[in-house]
Amino acid sequence: MSEQVTNGGTAIRRPETVSRAARSREANPSGLEPYLVVRDLEVTFPTADGPVKAVRGLSYSVPLGRTLAIVGESGSGKSVSSMAVMGLHNPQSTRISGSIRLGGHEVVGMRQEELRKLRGSTAAMVFQDPQSSLHPYYTVGKQLIEAYRAHHNVAKAKAAQRAIEMLARVGIPNPKKRMGDYPHQFSGGMRQRAMIAMSLINDPKLLIADEPTTALDVTVQAQILDLIMDLQRDFGSAVVFITHDLGVVAEIADDILVMYAGRAVEYGQVNKILGAPLHPYTWGLLESIPAVSGEPARLHPIPGAPPSLLAVPSGCPFHPRCEFREQVQGDLCRTETPDLIPRTADTSRTSRCHLREPDRVFETTVLPRLP
Numbered sequence: 001m002s003e004q005v006t007n008g009g010t011a012i013r014r015p016e017t018v019s020r021a022a023r024s025r026e027a028n029p030s031g032l033e034p035y036l037v038v039r040d041l042e043v044t045f046p047t048a049d050g051p052v053k054a055v056r057g058l059s060y061s062v063p064l065g066r067t068l069a070i071v072g073e074s075g076s077g078k079s080v081s082s083m084a085v086m087g088l089h090n091p092q093s094t095r096i097s098g099s100i101r102l103g104g105h106e107v108v109g110m111r112q113e114e115l116r117k118l119r120g121s122t123a124a125m126v127f128q129d130p131q132s133s134l135h136p137y138y139t140v141g142k143q144l145i146e147a148y149r150a151h152h153n154v155a156k157a158k159a160a161q162r163a164i165e166m167l168a169r170v171g172i173p174n175p176k177k178r179m180g181d182y183p184h185q186f187s188g189g190m191r192q193r194a195m196i197a198m199s200l201i202n203d204p205k206l207l208i209a210d211e212p213t214t215a216l217d218v219t220v221q222a223q224i225l226d227l228i229m230d231l232q233r234d235f236g237s238a239v240v241f242i243t244h245d246l247g248v249v250a251e252i253a254d255d256i257l258v259m260y261a262g263r264a265v266e267y268g269q270v271n272k273i274l275g276a277p278l279h280p281y282t283w284g285l286l287e288s289i290p291a292v293s294g295e296p297a298r299l300h301p302i303p304g305a306p307p308s309l310l311a312v313p314s315g316c317p318f319h320p321r322c323e324f325r326e327q328v329q330g331d332l333c334r335t336e337t338p339d340l341i342p343r344t345a346d347t348s349r350t351s352r353c354h355l356r357e358p359d360r361v362f363e364t365t366v367l368p369r370l371p
């Protein structure tokens with residue numbers, strides 16, 4: 001028996017024994033039945049300079065009612081992988097392989113028409129910049145009404161009522177009146193709230209929030225985070241939250257996936273990973289936090305910069321920046337890519353590093369309010 005895996009159009013035969021072994025090593029941090037299951041996801045952009053492999057062998061899962069945070073430096077593949085989950089890539093210019101199952105339905109290879117039905121009803125995404133999602137020429141109310149009617153066969157008046165309820169739910173004062181406003185008449189924070197209202201108007205089971213608060217000032221950021229957490233509690237959705245801010249992760253996420261150069265390098269429950277990270281890249285991220293509420297800033301940035309995806313270093317892609325590679329025997333870090341596997345007795349968490357017994361136990365003092 002063997003399994004067919006398509007990789008950029010080429011069918012690769014993989015012995016079943018290998019894939020079963022690989023699968024048994026995939027972490028399921030909560031042990032709950034997942035709603036979103038991403039497995040061996042690869043996203044490649046053919047470019048004039050060669051193929052850009054933006055996401056490589058990515059696997060994770062998110063159950064309903066739980067929040068997964070995806071973190072990593074700029075260019076690590078957070079947005080590209082999430083856009084694949086939403087079926088937002090142009091099929092003409094993007095090669096996608098692997099599997100993305102959403103409530104049992106396979107998203108990879110789904111027809112555009114089905115994808116459109118899925119987006120906004122089963123799954124919704126909030127972006128950093130609501131300008132890109134709210135149309136400047138239509139009133140906020142009209143856009144909310146249309147978003148609802150795209151998936152519900154109801155009269156305008158009923159949809160308007162639902163829109164007003166949603167605006168009220170996300171904390172927009174005087175929602176009936178604000179329905180007639182254009183996006184530019186809203187403040188940045190209000191626009192982001194309206195965007196969240198639009199995302200949630202059809203009760204999606206999955207919400208992906210891609211740095212939804214980065215463009216907002218700190219007070220508004222905190223309000224929007226509270227709002228997303230409240231709404232998740234009420235709607236019971238699965239949430240994927242993309243952020244650069246590990247303070248935010250500690251605050252709102254259950255699980256964390258750390259990405260580097262298109263790959264997951266550490267994955268598991270937030271309290272375990274941020275409490276005792278196993279990957280030197282996660283150590284680096286924790287040490288380079290500018291400042292977390294009440295904590296002093298950590299000024300020990302990771303040396304160097306992430307690699308170009310057209311020239312990813314051999315072996316462990318992080319090895320040129322890693323201060324711990326000397327502690328691994330031989331030339332392993334340069335020559336062999338480590339697997340993402342459990343590195344401790346706890347099989348619910350995995351990391352991708354050759355270090356066997358980390359000589360340094362990372363002492364965490366950064367986390368604001370961990371359980």
Ligand SMILES: Nc1ncnc2c1ncn2[C@@H]1O[C@H](COP(=O)(O)OP(=O)(O)OP(=O)(O)O)[C@@H](O)[C@H]1O
Nearest residue numbers: 045047052054073074075076077078079080081309
């Ligand atoms: N259409 C495209 N063609 C070629 N390369 C692309 C394309 N879209 C994204 N990339 C590349 O894929 C990589 C991953 O991009 P992605 O947007 O997922 O990063 P990110 O982790 O979300 O970063 P940020 O934190 O800056 O948002 C980047 O190197 C980016 O340049």
Ligand SMILES: [Mg+2]
Nearest residue numbers: 078079080210
């Ligand atoms: Mg991004």
